[in-house]
Amino acid sequence: MTTREDCLALDARDPLGPLREEFVLPEGVIYLDGNSLGARPRPALQRAREVVEKEWGEGLIGSWNSAGWRALPERLGNRLARLIGAGEDEVVITDTTSINLFKVLVAALRVQADRDPSRKVIVTERSNFPTDIYMVEGLADMLQQGYSLRLVDAPEELPAAIGTDTAVALITQVNYKTGHLHDMAALTALAHECGALTIWDLCHSAGAVPVDLKGSGADYAIGCTYKYLNGGPGSPAFVWVAPHLRELVWQPLTGWWGHVRQFGMEARYEPAPGIGRYLCGTQPITSLAMVECGLEAFEKTDMQALREKSLALTDLFIERVRARCGEHPLTLVTPLEHARRGSHVSFEHPEGYAVIQALIDRGVIGDYREPRIMRFGFTPLYTGFTDVWDAAEALVDVLDSDAWRAERFMTRKQVT
Numbered sequence: 001m002t003t004r005e006d007c008l009a010l011d012a013r014d015p016l017g018p019l020r021e022e023f024v025l026p027e028g029v030i031y032l033d034g035n036s037l038g039a040r041p042r043p044a045l046q047r048a049r050e051v052v053e054k055e056w057g058e059g060l061i062g063s064w065n066s067a068g069w070r071a072l073p074e075r076l077g078n079r080l081a082r083l084i085g086a087g088e089d090e091v092v093i094t095d096t097t098s099i100n101l102f103k104v105l106v107a108a109l110r111v112q113a114d115r116d117p118s119r120k121v122i123v124t125e126r127s128n129f130p131t132d133i134y135m136v137e138g139l140a141d142m143l144q145q146g147y148s149l150r151l152v153d154a155p156e157e158l159p160a161a162i163g164t165d166t167a168v169a170l171i172t173q174v175n176y177k178t179g180h181l182h183d184m185a186a187l188t189a190l191a192h193e194c195g196a197l198t199i200w201d202l203c204h205s206a207g208a209v210p211v212d213l214k215g216s217g218a219d220y221a222i223g224c225t226y227k228y229l230n231g232g233p234g235s236p237a238f239v240w241v242a243p244h245l246r247e248l249v250w251q252p253l254t255g256w257w258g259h260v261r262q263f264g265m266e267a268r269y270e271p272a273p274g275i276g277r278y279l280c281g282t283q284p285i286t287s288l289a290m291v292e293c294g295l296e297a298f299e300k301t302d303m304q305a306l307r308e309k310s311l312a313l314t315d316l317f318i319e320r321v322r323a324r325c326g327e328h329p330l331t332l333v334t335p336l337e338h339a340r341r342g343s344h345v346s347f348e349h350p351e352g353y354a355v356i357q358a359l360i361d362r363g364v365i366g367d368y369r370e371p372r373i374m375r376f377g378f379t380p381l382y383t384g385f386t387d388v389w390d391a392a393e394a395l396v397d398v399l400d401s402d403a404w405r406a407e408r409f410m411t412r413k414q415v416t
């Protein structure tokens with residue numbers, strides 16, 4: 001059985017421990033929500049000043065060239081590539097995950113329409129992040145070509161749901177609620193056997209678990225940078241397309257940034273070769289620049305080391321909560337098996353919302369997702385073993401004391 005002293009010792013000899021200094025968190029806060037909005041990298045403030053004061057304020061329009069603004073989506077894409085098993089010049093950072101999903105979904109459907117127009121089914125999980133499902137619905141409605149959505153109710157049902165009628169399997173690698181982790185290589189191989197293409201949503205994987213897009217044979221991938229990648233609130237998302245599929249079709253948002261000669265100002269669209277064609281319009285440079293600060297922290301370590309610590313942190317949290325909260329109506333919904341677990345842990349509690357609010361009141365920040373799910377994210381870059389211990393003890397205290405029953409913890413806020 002672990003003790004708090006053991007946790008202090010683990011932190012003291014943790015080779016990733018010093019990386020905590022790369023981030024700024026308020027005093028007295030244990031931040032377990034880096035899976036929703038990553039913490040602020042220390043250099044971000046300085047970088048923001050530089051972009052606003054110097055690049056914008058002094059460089060003005062010239063900064064598109066002199067400060068490298070125009071090249072940022074590609075340049076940062078290359079820095080991210082290493083974390084997701086993508087190659088050089090294969091990733092751009094741009095737009096939002098929802099928008100990038102729209103682009104790759106249309107592209108994938110067009111590739112399939114050329115190969116076998118009878119494939120009309122898009123398979124995904126009912127518990128997928130809602131925007132993924134909504135974007136498919138909206139697209140099917142827009143196209144009016146008989147596309148339909150097949151929603152499966154459990155991760156184990158995915159393989160059987162992907163068949164010869166399937167155009168695309170849209171799979172979020174780590175489920176945002178349960179933390180369930182899919183086997184990318186196995187599911188991709190299965191989809192390909194049926195002739196289906198795969199789109200991988202890496203929102204809860206990038207920077208959280210090792211990802212090997214190329215090694216897995218994946219077709220398309222999208223994901224955000226404001227969660228585990230610590231790019232800042234609403235920082236632009238990323239998109240990757242397997243090189244052999246990239247130039248087969250146009251992506252649908254044919255804006256001038258994706259044109260082969262952006263400043264040719266030609267009357268006709270001609271997509272850029274390479275991943276640059278997945279850009280659409282002018283990028284939010286101040287926000288995009290912050291992504292670099294998030295990525296820099298990852299260059300001081302590697303995903304294997306982060307994964308080991310992440311599993312140790314989630315193991316410890318599960319062990320502590322189970323040992324200490326046995327009498328309370330808590331149900332672990334995150335897989336115990338390491339190979340099926342992402343980097344967050346979720347427990348169901350009938351009054352999960354109020355319990356989370358009471359925890360936040362004590363400086364332990366997790367979050368709540370409908371229905372009844374309390375979510376705790378463990379980001380090995382800045383979370384220590386003693387944090388995990390103390391967070392579990394705070395949960396014990398909130399539950400044992402019934403503190404969560406206070407009226408003020410019951411009122412729902414706009415963002416939960």
Ligand SMILES: *Cc1c(COP(=O)(O)O)cnc(C)c1O
Pocket residue numbers: 096097098099128129131132172176201203204224237
């Ligand atoms: C967070 C998240 C998104 C967010 O999409 P945005 O367009 O960036 O708001 C999409 N999909 C999944 C699986 C997510 O976890």
